[in-house]
Amino acid sequence: MNTRPTEPDSDNYSLLLNKIDRTNRLPTLENKIIHVYAIRFIIVTIPNYCSHCGTELYTRQIEGRERAYCTHCEKAVYRNAKPCAGTIIVDDSEVLLVERTNPPDVGSWSLPAGFLELEEPPAEAAARELTEETGLSVSADGLRLFDTNLVSHPDDTHVLVIIYQTTRAATTGTVTAGSDAADARFWKIDELLACHESIETGYESILRKAISMS
Numbered sequence: 001m002n003t004r005p006t007e008p009d010s011d012n013y014s015l016l017l018n019k020i021d022r023t024n025r026l027p028t029l030e031n032k033i034i035h036v037y038a039i040r041f042i043i044v045t046i047p048n049y050c051s052h053c054g055t056e057l058y059t060r061q062i063e064g065r066e067r068a069y070c071t072h073c074e075k076a077v078y079r080n081a082k083p084c085a086g087t088i089i090v091d092d093s094e095v096l097l098v099e100r101t102n103p104p105d106v107g108s109w110s111l112p113a114g115f116l117e118l119e120e121p122p123a124e125a126a127a128r129e130l131t132e133e134t135g136l137s138v139s140a141d142g143l144r145l146f147d148t149n150l151v152s153h154p155d156d157t158h159v160l161v162i163i164y165q166t167t168r169a170a171t172t173g174t175v176t177a178g179s180d181a182a183d184a185r186f187w188k189i190d191e192l193l194a195c196h197e198s199i200e201t202g203y204e205s206i207l208r209k210a211i212s213m214s
């Protein structure tokens with residue numbers, strides 16, 4: 001049985017936007033709850049369309065879970081996490097980190113990483129992103145697969161980060177912040193935290209593990 005997506009109710013939608021506007025000025029717990037509810041309301045009620053034919057999508061139970069379905073193309077429209085690749089460069093007890101300029105966690109520090117280009121192997125993407133963001137070069141063949149991290153963003157997009165690891169000695173060049181990085185430098189994790197800087201959510205334990213295993 002198909003369930004048509006809920007249409008946005010324009011009156012409720014306007015009321016909600018007004019409420020968000022008012023609640024932004026009053027950061028009480030109640031208003032924060034209203035804000036979260038309102039954002040969920042907007043995300044849930046945005047219509048989705050088939051990227052192939054433009055038909056509005058229905059939802060249908062397929063393979064044990066509710067999935068978007070195009071009745072014109074007669075097939076499920078799958079949603080998958082986007083693959084990303086990054087590298088942890090370890091130098092003794094320090095790791096090379098970049099200060100993020102893109103959501104999530106803008107201003108926090110994380111490993112240099114980015115999305116894979118179409119048909120680009122993950123290790124090559126990791127090496128390319130390292131050079132673009134930090135100025136260091138490394139051979140993709142010398143990167144060791146270290147871990148993965150599935151990240152869910154507030155806007156309901158999902159990213160699978162494929163994490164490689166190598167040492168400073170395996171790289172060439174001078175550390176210089178490049179694209180998508182406000183700054184780039186080697187940090188001891190505890191020194192970074194003592195400076196009241198933050199690490200991108202979900203990465204502190206991965207970085208500590210990379211240092212301990214090097």
Ligand SMILES: [Zn+2]
Binds near residue numbers: 050051070072
């Ligand atoms: Zn379609």
